[in-house]
Amino acid sequence: DGGITQSPKYLFRKEGQNVTLSCEQNLNHDAMYWYRQDPGQGLRLIYYSQIVNDFQKGDIAEGYSVSREKKESFPLTVTSAQKNPTAFYLCASSLGTGMANEQFFGPGTRLTVL
Amino acid sequence: RKEVEQDPGPFNVPEGATVAFNCTYSNSASQSFFWYRQDCRKEPKLLMSVYSSGNEDGRFTAQLNRASQYISLLIRDSKLSDSATYLCVVTLSGGYQKVTFGTGTKLQVIP
Secondary structure, three states, X not given: OOOEEEEOOEEXXXXXXOEEEEEEEOOOOOEEEEEEEOOOOOOEEEEEEEEOOEEEEOOOOOOEEEXXXXXXXXXXXXXXXXXXXXXXXXXXXXXXXXXXXXXXXXXXXXXXXX | OOOEEEOOOOEEEEOOOOEEEEEEEOOOOOOEEEEEEEOOOOOEEEEEEEOOOOEEEOOEEEEEEOOOOEXXXXXXXXXXXXXXXXXXXXXXXXXXXXXXXXXXXXXXXXX
């Protein structure tokens, strides 16, 4: 089955620790994205990647880092510099970043900072 | 003004009713539009794209009004399973298609 997987589903972290969220897709999509969703707010873009070995900051990149070493994988690291990291993190992919390329989402990771 | 605005609801409707949501966007250069559905604590899933001429998929109809800068979603014969949050998505063209998600409209279909 083709799709996007994210792991873990739930993650708890102590304040001051870095944590890495996994995102893998086997859809052969070029573009991948990371969003966070907070209650009552829309999805906000953290980072996106249009192609392997390239990525760009989104609207709220501070305190986050990513890598894109393989087409299938786009891990997100939430660093201790992120002031309010507790949120629902969603990874998505699309064929490309051209118009009308709908995004497909993974099941998400709920991160809670204790 | 927000780039994409939706009435958060909730819209509480009885089974079998027809319900419509609107979503307004601020940038007249916006070129692609989508409706996503998001169930509680789940990821968004594409419901339908919105074409200039309007499009229908079963009980769902999407319309685009460029003059007034809004898109709409009409659901006929509401089912309990339609209960969810409906997200409006607007994209701008460019080297990277800037994608903006609305905050969603919550629908609750009541037996």
